[in-house]
Amino acid sequence: MGEIALSVLRRYAVGNRTVRKRGLCPRRCATPPEYESKKKAAVMIETRLTQSFGLSVPIVLAPMARVAGGALAAAVSRAGGLGLIGGGYCDAPWIEAEMARADGAAVGVGLITWALARDVAVLEQVLAQAPRAVLLSFGDAAPFAGAIRAAGAQLICQVQDMAGARQALAAGADVLVAQGAEAGGHGARRATLTLVPEVVDLVARERPEVLVLAAGGIADGRGLAAALMLGADGVVCGTRLWAAAEALVPEGQRRAALAAEGDATYRSSLVDVVRGLDWPAPFTLRGMRNAFSERWEGRLQALAADTEAKAEWGAAALSGDAAIAAPVVGEAIGLIRQTAPAAEILAQMSDEAERLLAGAARWIK
Numbered sequence: 001m002g003e004i005a006l007s008v009l010r011r012y013a014v015g016n017r018t019v020r021k022r023g024l025c026p027r028r029c030a031t032p033p034e035y036e037s038k039k040k041a042a043v044m045i046e047t048r049l050t051q052s053f054g055l056s057v058p059i060v061l062a063p064m065a066r067v068a069g070g071a072l073a074a075a076v077s078r079a080g081g082l083g084l085i086g087g088g089y090c091d092a093p094w095i096e097a098e099m100a101r102a103d104g105a106a107v108g109v110g111l112i113t114w115a116l117a118r119d120v121a122v123l124e125q126v127l128a129q130a131p132r133a134v135l136l137s138f139g140d141a142a143p144f145a146g147a148i149r150a151a152g153a154q155l156i157c158q159v160q161d162m163a164g165a166r167q168a169l170a171a172g173a174d175v176l177v178a179q180g181a182e183a184g185g186h187g188a189r190r191a192t193l194t195l196v197p198e199v200v201d202l203v204a205r206e207r208p209e210v211l212v213l214a215a216g217g218i219a220d221g222r223g224l225a226a227a228l229m230l231g232a233d234g235v236v237c238g239t240r241l242w243a244a245a246e247a248l249v250p251e252g253q254r255r256a257a258l259a260a261e262g263d264a265t266y267r268s269s270l271v272d273v274v275r276g277l278d279w280p281a282p283f284t285l286r287g288m289r290n291a292f293s294e295r296w297e298g299r300l301q302a303l304a305a306d307t308e309a310k311a312e313w314g315a316a317a318l319s320g321d322a323a324i325a326a327p328v329v330g331e332a333i334g335l336i337r338q339t340a341p342a343a344e345i346l347a348q349m350s351d352e353a354e355r356l357l358a359g360a361a362r363w364i365k
């Protein structure tokens with residue numbers, strides 16, 4: 001490839017995504033040689049998400065309750081993604097402490113909508129800290145949308161089906177996250193592969209200015225590239241960043257999860273029952289099976305009444321005993337073998353996705 005070719009700025013536009021690189025990408029070449037040598041300096045994935053949030057990678061940290069603290073959210077934002085603190089069930093002192101730990105980084109906060117409806121004052125507390133965005137999930141965002149947007153934060157709504165997507169659009173969401181059932185933590189029944197393009201099509205018809213992100217099962221550059229091909233503007237990663245060095249995860253749980261395959265996870269209400277949390281239908285939680293779930297699955301009413309078993313689980317959750325309190329991770333855990341700082345994870349994912357997208361022309365004969 002000559003000098004002239006290397007200096008040409010090429011845009012490979014696919015849907016709402018643009019892979020920019022300097023130099024030519026020869027057709028039928030899996031990893032163009034000049035791409036390898038030039039990628040650090042000249043290649044980036046640019047989407048509507050990176051443009052509108054000023055990011056350098058189209059990756060958002062899932063607001064994992066009590067796992068995505070200020071340190072992890074700040075690390076993701078400083079690495080070019082968007083970090084969201086996992087405000088979950090609206091524990092005001094925890095959220096305040098973790099927002100302080102973010103130490104001025106441009107982070108947002110995620111809250112569980114039905115929990116926020118029981119404790120609306122938390123939203124005021126969060127908005128007073130000028131978050132970059134507020135992600136609401138698991139309930140109707142409409143009662144909170146006005147306050148969030150009036151405070152200058154972007155409203156991100158995570159949805160699990162088409163009815164949820166329509167509800168979030170009606171509420172005035174700036175961004176929809178289409179979350180498939182592969183996801184770790186709470187979710188519902190639709191698969192990422194079909195839900196994402198269906199939501200993308202709905203948004204294109206009804207409110208094309210709204211961004212769509214994919215969540216559920218995305219843990220490497222292959223997943224990121226695939227999500228962009230489905231029409232998403234970026235991805236939300238939970239499980240991959242659950243395993244990041246900065247995540248608030250007990251060591252025993254991390255060790256058990258890193259040894260697991262995707263088969264080891266399943267959806268259930270067991271963890272909600274053991275914690276006495278009254279989750280509305282249709283949401284269940286994906287986490288790993290373990291000795292405790294073998295003992296209690298199918299007997300959740302008995303578990304709800306067993307104070308000793310619940311206390312045993314509570315102690316194990318604090319100590320990180322994975323045989324009793326199982327890691328809350330998604331199917332993507334089978335793609336993750338080691339921990340790493342969040343910045344390294346983001347760099348690896350975007351490098352791999354860039355390489356795959358730049359080489360995709362080899363399929364065309």
Ligand SMILES: Cc1cc2nc3c(=O)[nH]c(=O)nc-3n(C[C@H](O)[C@H](O)[C@H](O)COP(=O)(O)O)c2cc1C
Pocket residue numbers: 062063064065067086087088089110111112136137158179182183184185186215216217218236237238239240242328329330331332
């Ligand atoms: C440990 C854990 C806790 C989570 N907590 C929340 C939460 O509090 N609020 C929320 O909207 N989503 C939560 N999620 C779901 C994520 O937002 C996201 O949809 C999911 O992690 C994406 O799938 P993945 O785990 O395959 O990356 C959680 C996920 C995990 C793994």
